[in-house]
Amino acid sequence: ISSGQFGAEAGSMYAFGRSASTLSPREAALLAAILPNPLRRSARNPGPGVRRLAGTYMVRAQAPALQRCWSENRAF
Numbered sequence: 788i789s790s791g792q793f794g795a796e797a798g799s800m801y802a803f804g805r806s807a808s809t810l811s812p813r814e815a816a817l818l819a820a821i822l823p824n825p826l827r828r829s830a831r832n833p834g835p836g837v838r839r840l841a842g843t844y845m846v847r848a849q850a851p852a853l854q855r856c857w858s859e860n861r862a863f
Contacts, residue, residue, distance in 0.1 A: 802830035812848065816841035 792801060798818050799807035810818070820840040821828035828837050847853070
């Protein structure tokens with residue numbers, strides 16, 4: 788993400804060329820994994836560390852406790 792771009796939508800457009808609402812789980816995890824330094828890390832061309840961290844985020848997102856939380860708070 789270049790200087791002056793902020794937020795998930797801007798990052799999604801820059802890295803993947805489309806809206807954040809259309810990202811796959813892997814792409815969303817890659818976008819999260821480049822934080823807190825999107826100037827040095829890339830979601831578009833991720834290195835091994837970013838790929839590993841994104842994989843961790845994906846596994847954690849599938850945790851039963853988190854799935855239950857999402858289903859119970861669906862109205863939010």
